[in-house]
Amino acid sequence: MIIDKETCIGCQMCQPYCPMGSISYQSAEGKCAIDLDECVECGICLRPQVCPTGALQQQELDEMRNLRRTFSNPLVPHKTTSVPGRGTEEMKTNDVTGRFKRGHAGVAVELGRPGTGTRFRDVEKVAMAVAPIGVTFEQQNPVTALMVDTATGKMQDAILGEKVLSAIVEFDVVIEKLEAALTAIKNVAPQLDTVFSLDLASRMSEDNTVPTADLARKVGFIPSYNGKTNVGLGRPLAKGV
Amino acid sequence: MTHSLHRHGTVENLREDYVVFAIAAQTVNAKGKAPVFGEFFKIVNKYKPVFCGDMKTGNVLAVGLDAIADGHQDNSIVHAVYTDKNTVAQVLNELRQADLGLSIVVSGLLDHVDTCCGQAGLKRHTIEHSLGIHGNTKRLPKDQVLEISTMCGHGMVAFNLITHMVDEIKAGKKTPVQAADELAAQCHCGIVNPARAAKLLQLMAG
Numbered sequence: 222m223i224i225d226k227e228t229c230i231g232c233q234m235c236q237p238y239c240p241m242g243s244i245s246y247q248s249a250e251g252k253c254a255i256d257l258d259e260c261v262e263c264g265i266c267l268r269p270q271v272c273p274t275g276a277l278q279q280q281e282l283d284e285m286r287n288l289r290r291t292f293s294n295p296l297v298p299h300k301t302t303s304v305p306g307r308g309t310e311e312m313k314t315n316d317v318t319g320r321f322k323r324g325h326a327g328v329a330v331e332l333g334r335p336g337t338g339t340r341f342r343d344v345e346k347v348a349m350a351v352a353p354i355g356v357t358f359e360q361q362n363p364v365t366a367l368m369v370d371t372a373t374g375k376m377q378d379a380i381l382g383e384k385v386l387s388a389i390v391e392f393d394v395v396i397e398k399l400e401a402a403l404t405a406i407k408n409v410a411p412q413l414d415t416v417f418s419l420d421l422a423s424r425m426s427e428d429n430t431v432p433t434a435d436l437a438r439k440v441g442f443i444p445s446y447n448g449k450t451n452v453g454l455g456r457p458l459a460k461g462v
Numbered sequence: 463m464t465h466s467l468h469r470h471g472t473v474e475n476l477r478e479d480y481v482v483f484a485i486a487a488q489t490v491n492a493k494g495k496a497p498v499f500g501e502f503f504k505i506v507n508k509y510k511p512v513f514c515g516d517m518k519t520g521n522v523l524a525v526g527l528d529a530i531a532d533g534h535q536d537n538s539i540v541h542a543v544y545t546d547k548n549t550v551a552q553v554l555n556e557l558r559q560a561d562l563g564l565s566i567v568v569s570g571l572l573d574h575v576d577t578c579c580g581q582a583g584l585k586r587h588t589i590e591h592s593l594g595i596h597g598n599t600k601r602l603p604k605d606q607v608l609e610i611s612t613m614c615g616h617g618m619v620a621f622n623l624i625t626h627m628v629d630e631i632k633a634g635k636k637t638p639v640q641a642a643d644e645l646a647a648q649c650h651c652g653i654v655n656p657a658r659a660a661k662l663l664q665l666m667a668g
Contacts, residue, residue, distance in 0.1 A: 228540075237626035238648070240617050264620055269648065274536035293466075295517070295616040295650055298537070315588040327590075333467065335612050336621050337601045386617050394598035403593075410596045418468045425586045437593055437611040441625070442590040447476050449467050451573045453587030455565035456491065456559060 222260055222267060222279060224253050229276035238266045240386065241338050246278040256262050261386045263336055270322070285383055290384035292363070293338075299363040306365035309361045309391065315451055319459030326399045326433045327422035328356070330406060332415055333387035339415040341367070342381040344388045348374030350409040354402045356392035399433060403440040424462060465615030466569040467543075467651050468592045470608040473571065475662070477639035479655045480550045480570035481615075484562070485578035491563060492536045497561050499534035505560060509553050513543040515652020521633040523647040531553045547574040554582035569653075570630060606666050610659050623648070624663075631667040638664040 224235075224244070231251040234308050239412045243259035244266065246252075253276075282290060293298050308320065311327060321327045330347050333339030352358075352374035358365040369375050374390075394402050406407060406419065419442065423433040434444045466481045484502040486492035495571070506514065507527070515521030519533035534540065544550050550568060557566055567576045572589065579586050597604065602608060603621045611619050627641035636644070637666075642660035646652075 237622040238620055239622070240620040242620075242622060249580070263617075265620065265648065267647045268650075272498060295618070310485060310487060312487045312588045313483075313567050314490070316565055317487040317490050321588060331468075333619060334615065335470075335595065335608060336604070336617055342519070343597075354472075367498075400616045407596075413597040415595040416595055416599055416601060418595050420467055421593055422588060422590040422591055424588050429586060431589050431591070434591060437591070442593040444593060445468075445470055446473055446573070447479075447568055447571050448592055449569045449590040450572065450579070450586050451588040452566050452568060452579055452582075454562070454584070455487065456561070456563035 222255055222262060222264070222277060224255055225276045225278055226250070226252055228274045230255055230274055232273065233274065234267045234271045235277055235360035238271065240265055240267060240336055246450035252418065259384065261293040261384055262286055263293035263386050264296070285380070288380060289385050290382055292388050308377065309359055312451055314446070314455060315422070315459070316459065317454045317459055321393065321422055321424050322462045323424045323426070324396055325393050326396055328392055328394060328402060329420040330389065330390040331387055331420065333385065333419040335416070337415050338386050339388055340382060340384050341376055341388065343413045343415050344390060345374065345376040345381060346409055346412055347390045347406065348376065349455065350405045351390070351392060351402050354394065354398050354405055356394045356398070356402055358389040359393065360416045362389060362391040364390055374418060396432065396436070399436050400440055403437060407440060425441050463479055464653060467590055468595070468615060469569065470484045470605065470612040475609070476571050477574070477643050478545040479658050480546065480547065480568060480575070481541055481653050482550060482566065483510050483539055484564040484566055485539045486536065486564055495536050496534045496538065497610060498536045498564060499540050500531060500565060502546065502557070503531055503540055504536070505556050506553060509540035509544065509549050511544055512657045513654060514541060514542045515650065517651045520650055521647065521652030523643060524650070528593055530646045539651065541651055543653060545655070545657050547569060547578055550575070551578040554578055554584060558582055558584055568662040569573050584597040606662055610645060610662055613659065616651065616663060618648045618650060619654065626668055628663060628666045630631050630662060638667065
């Protein structure tokens, strides 16, 4: 996103809408400007149409700016998922897809959430921390598509400095390795410049208990009292999960 | 991974915050589901949600109910927000009877949602826990700002916009309800809870 200097009147109406705080007022000019290194091309400033003069403008995006946009603007579906947003269907459709089976857990590390954004170098740190555990990165997740080696979690060097609103390292792991994977996440956390929200998905046991919650507590993560529940109404039901 | 999982809050204020949504599996049962999302949307609206939307068209404040109803696609994700568990149980019961074949997910207090499932004759299939926010948490704002901003998991509600709205309320330029609607309008999917947000804004504005 850019601000046209000719039409900007410096009213600063757009400033609070930017989740990255990348719009600043240039007092010498009496105009606003966008720091393109911090801007993630989410389009949030443009949509509410708060600019009285139309100075906010979507510039033509090159490959790297488009990468920022697809990870930051939830109105843009990723090619790998067909679903808008940065994640996948994950547990939302697990009743139909059987993605997470009993004996397995789904883990997602949502880097940059909430509200801070992330560079891909932080995404790579997390991916490389969990890869040696023997996790299976979600093939449909767009972050996985940017890895040069899913065995190591190494990502493309050219994108490491790019900033996006959020990016999600998502994987399946057998329950026997869940403790090691969560420990790896806990250990890499202090090395990050950004924050992450951590998700743990699991198929319910036959007796309506959650098989993974105690393993998370053992590592020192406290499962929240709120969360998401797939109530099993999707059809056809996945078999063998 | 998910846009509705990490709703920050206390047990007390999360008692008034539930999101019910429908999605189809793109590789299994999505083909031809656009009109079925319309049936889902009719059902959830019978129970007067405080907010709603479809990821493919936008939220009710931004585009209106008719545009949402007319715009469902096979890869829609359609949402409705409620403020009490009894209504959620009724919605789930009607959705069970309607047998739409869409995957239905509820975000909210897990124990309460389990109770709702039981009342609706359903058994929980899969659970997702939030294990919290970690990393460089010094970059986070105070809890009350987080409680509002995390209602939109896609990050459309900027921390700065929330504090700006608090200033607007303090200055008498907006009521808490108007400020909450302004914040909710930014959430394309329609999963912010404006009723809960208005209460939080009122507290923040003193």
